[in-house]
Amino acid sequence: MDGCPGGIRRTLKKVWYALCGDRPYVYIGRFIVRILPQSFQARVRDEFFTARGPTGVFADIVRAEVNRQHYSADSEEEVRRHTRELFWGSTPGKRWHDLGKERFRDVDAYHTEFLGPRRPLIHHLSDLLATTEGYQTICEIGTGNGMFLHVLSEEFPSIRRFVGMDFNKEQILENQVAYEGSRLKFIQGEVVDWIQSGCVDGTIFVGCETFEFFTQKELEELFRLVRQAVELAAIAIFALNRTGFDGETVSQPRGSTAYSHNYDYLLKLHQYQIFRRHIERAGAYDRVCMLAVAQPGGW
Numbered sequence: 185m186d187g188c189p190g191g192i193r194r195t196l197k198k199v200w201y202a203l204c205g206d207r208p209y210v211y212i213g214r215f216i217v218r219i220l221p222q223s224f225q226a227r228v229r230d231e232f233f234t235a236r237g238p239t240g241v242f243a244d245i246v247r248a249e250v251n252r253q254h255y256s257a258d259s260e261e262e263v264r265r266h267t268r269e270l271f272w273g274s275t276p277g278k279r280w281h282d283l284g285k286e287r288f289r290d291v292d293a294y295h296t297e298f299l300g301p302r303r304p305l306i307h308h309l310s311d312l313l314a315t316t317e318g319y320q321t322i323c324e325i326g327t328g329n330g331m332f333l334h335v336l337s338e339e340f341p342s343i344r345r346f347v348g349m350d351f352n353k354e355q356i357l358e359n360q361v362a363y364e365g366s367r368l369k370f371i372q373g374e375v376v377d378w379i380q381s382g383c384v385d386g387t388i389f390v391g392c393e394t395f396e397f398f399t400q401k402e403l404e405e406l407f408r409l410v411r412q413a414v415e416l417a418a419i420a421i422f423a424l425n426r427t428g429f430d431g432e433t434v435s436q437p438r439g440s441t442a443y444s445h446n447y448d449y450l451l452k453l454h455q456y457q458i459f460r461r462h463i464e465r466a467g468a469y470d471r472v473c474m475l476a477v478a479q480p481g482g483w
C-alpha cells in the first residue's frame with residue numbers, strides 16, 4: 185500500500201481488520217514461510233522470546249506463523265510437546281534465560297525491572313511465613329537461570345530446601361555449577377513428576393512468568409495434584425495477563441505461545457484460598473502477584 189494516499193490506506197486497513205480481524209500476514213504467513221530459507225527461520229525461532237534475531241516483515245511473518253501453529257495445534261499433547269521440545273526445553277528458552285542474566289547485571293535494571301515487580305510477591309510470602317508454621321520447602325517451577333530462587337533463599341533463611349525445576353537441561357546444568365555449595369538444588373524435568381516422587385509436605389510452589397506457558401488444562405492438573413499430594417501447600421504466582429482479563433473464566437492465547445489465565449477463578453475452583461493478591465497495570469498487561477493456600481480438608 186506504499187503508493188496509496190494516507191486516507192485510502194487507512195480505509196483499506198479498516199476494511200481489512202473489520203473483515204479479517206488480524207494482521208494480513210497471519211493469513212498469508214503459512215504460504216510465505218514455505219519459500220523462506222530454513223536458516224533464516226531457525227534464526228528467528230532461536231530468538232523467539234528475546235526478539236534479538238532478524239527483524240522486519242519476514243521475521244514478523246515467521247513469528248506469527250510459529251504462534252499460529254502453536255495455538256492451533258491438533259491436541260493438548262501437541263501444544264505441550266511444542267512448549268517443551270521447540271521452545272523452553274531448547275535454544276529459545278536458553279537464549280531467554282541468558283538475556284535475563286545479561287540484562288540484570290545492570291544494577292538499575294535489576295532493581296526496577298526484575299526485583300521491583302516481584303516485591304509484592306516477596307511480601308505476600310513473608311506474610312504467609314509469619315502467620316503459618318510448617319513450610320519448609322520452596323519449589324520454583326520454571327526457575328530458568330535461578331535468579332529469583334536465589335533472592336528467595338536470601339529473603340527466607342528459615343526455609344530448609346530451595347528447589348528449582350526447569351525443562352531446559354543446558355540451563356539447569358549451568359545453574360548446578362553456578363550455585364554449587366549453596367542451599368539451592370536444581371532439577372531438570374517436569375514438576376508433576378517431582379511432586380509425585382520427591383516432594384514433601386509443607387511446600388510453597390512459586391511460578392514467575394511460568395504459568396503463562398501452561399495450558400488451562402495443565403494448570404488445573406497442577407492445582408489438583410498439589411492439593412491431593414502435598415499436605416501443607418501454597419502456590420505463589422507472578423504472571424502477566426491481557427489487561428482486564430479478570431472477568432474471563434476460559435484461558436486465552438496472549439501471544440508468544442503464552443496464555444492469560446484467570447488465576448483467582450481457577451485457584452478457587454480447585455479449593456484454594458487466596459491469601460494475598462496484588463494486580464497492577466504494566467504496559468499493555470496486568471501484572472498479577474498472587475499467593476494461594478490449599479484449604480485443609482478439601483477433596
Ligand SMILES: C[S@@+](CC[C@H](N)C(=O)[O-])C[C@H]1O[C@@H](n2cnc3c(N)ncnc32)[C@H](O)[C@@H]1O
Nearest residue numbers: 272326327328349350351352374375392393394
Ligand atoms: C518465561 S520462563 C520464566 C523463567 C524464570 N522464572 C524467570 O522469571 O525469568 C518459563 C520457564 O518455565 C519452565 N517451565 C514451564 N513449564 C514447566 C513445568 N511444567 N515444569 C518445569 N518447568 C517448566 C520453562 O522451561 C521456562 O524456563
